[in-house]
Amino acid sequence: MDGLVPSGSVPRFLVDATGWDLAILAVGVTTVALAILGLTGRGWGIGATFVALAIALPTVPVVFDLPWPSLPFAALAIAVAAYVLSTHVKLPASQLSILTIVAVICCGTGLTGSLASRGATLAALTVLSIGTLTGGLLGASTARRATGWLLSSATVTGLVTATAFAADLPTGRLPYGIVAVAALFLALASARTPLTGPATWAAEASGHLVALAAVATATAVSVKTVATTISTPAIVLVIYGALLGLLAVRAAPDDDADRLLTSKRWYTAGSITAAFAAYWLLLADARVSVIEVYTVPFALATLLAGWLELRRRPTLSSWTAYGPGLCLLLLPPLAQILLTEDEPLRRLGLGVASIAILLLGTRQRFQAPVVVATIMLVVQTGYEITLLWTLVPSWLPLAIGGVLLLTLGATFEKRRRDLRRLAGAITDMR
Incomplete structure (x- = not known):
């Protein structure tokens, strides 16, 4: 199989007619096109000419008994000519519409007919790639050049793909x-x-x-x-x-x-x-399988980008600059700790990282590092307490909790003032 159909099964042409019949048909089609041209005026000349060519030129290979793939190549020639003309010459919208329709129909017909062999497919895609690239580089208007770039990307990609398959x-x-x-x-x-x-x-x-x-x-x-x-x-x-x-x-x-x-x-x-x-x-x-290997480099890059943006815009909020990076740095290992057991190194590393971030945030008076690190330390402390609960006598945590409640109750007013000052200090941070 050389193309889309088995080798040797591709007919020369699917039309059983004599040369004179097809010649008469071509003359008749051309006459009709010229009649349309005469009725509609000279403004339709180019469109009517390409309509006549699209109908009459594909009959030439049959009339002269030319071998395949002359018929699909004739259709491709009309399609490329119509496209190049529509992109390089300033024409009325009506004629552009006609040329576009002719180019699309002839391109589809010619490309489909050339798929029966590898060589014909590559030749057809090469012609289409050159034509569309010409439209992208040398189009008469911005819209036509933009269309040419989009079309040429599809045709060149198709050419590369077909070449890869043809070369096995x-x-x-x-x-x-x-x-x-x-x-x-x-x-x-x-x-x-x-x-x-x-x-x-x-x-x-x-x-x-x-x-x-x-x-x-x-x-x-x-x-x-x-x-x-x-x-x-x-x-x-x-x-x-x-x-x-x-x-x-x-x-x-x-x-x-x-x-x-x-x-x-x-x-x-x-x-x-x-x-x-x-x-x-x-x-x-x-x-x-170590999750930090995936997340830490990206988190550090995000923090670096936030630091650079904060240098460029000093009024930027620390949540915008550092919030995403901090969450990406601290949340994945915290989730891994809460979902799995026996992770002492990860727990120690997360605690040290949270304390370091808290100290840096406090020194620079950045709200996001202070709040995020504090939340991490509170959650991790609670998790460590639950682990410790299973290792000590059951009465000891209750006794410690009672002592803490008595202490807090005795110094409630002072603790409330401290909490207010702490909340004010955090609010004043950037």
Whole structure:
């Protein structure tokens, strides 16, 4: 089997007619198209011409008994010509609609007809890729260039995929080819000047969509193929993260610095996220079960990002800057402690970390570290007391609790004033 159907079963043509019959049909169709042109005026000339070509030109291979795949290639030639003309020439909306319809119908017909063999499929996708890339690079308007970028990303990705299957490459290699297409489109978008505008955004969006398709393909391949490990999507994520990092450090024009500074932050965050996702996949592939190995590096990166943002905006709340990182740092080990037993090292490490965070937060007068660390210490202290309860005589905790209640009752007013001062001090923190 060379394509979608068995070799040797592809008919030359599905039309049983003589050359004269088809020639007469072509002449009749052309006459009708010219009649429509005469009735509607010159403004419809290009659209009527392509309608006539779309109907008459596919009959030429049959009339002259040309071998397959001349018929689907004739349809593809009409589709590419109609698309290139619609993207490079300023035409009325009515003619653009006609050319779009002709291009879509002829493209579908030609591409479907070329799927019967590998060579024809690759040739068809190559022609379509060149045509759509031309529209993205040289389109007459912003909307047409943006459309060209989106279409070309699909055709080039299809070409790479078809090439991989035609060359009988291992399925684990396909995601690398797709992510290379993403790198190509992101590079082309970065080479555009200016770096803003719908066309450039469409080029970048095409690259990101193709990169996500590469990640999805790598994940599907790793799940379906036993021979391919989970390292394949991890490597693809590392490549995508590197591409995002390169986008974050590219030069920015002075006329739109604020917007590009925001985009740099998003690209940096995306690059870090992709890197950590790859890191987690590699840990899972290595069967690492220690939860802190997964969470602590990402939590530290989140805290570092919050510290940098707090330096840039001194009025920023500590909850916004440090809250997510602290929760990510302390909550997973606390949950592990509460759900499992015999975790002395984890309990000791969490207690030391909570005390250190509490002291640092108190010194810097940051509300989020003080509150989060205090809650962690209270919960952990309660957990340790419940463990201690089972190791001592049952009357001892009751006696200690009674002594504490008597002490608190005797100094209730003083303790209430202390609590008010503590609440005021915490409220005054940033």
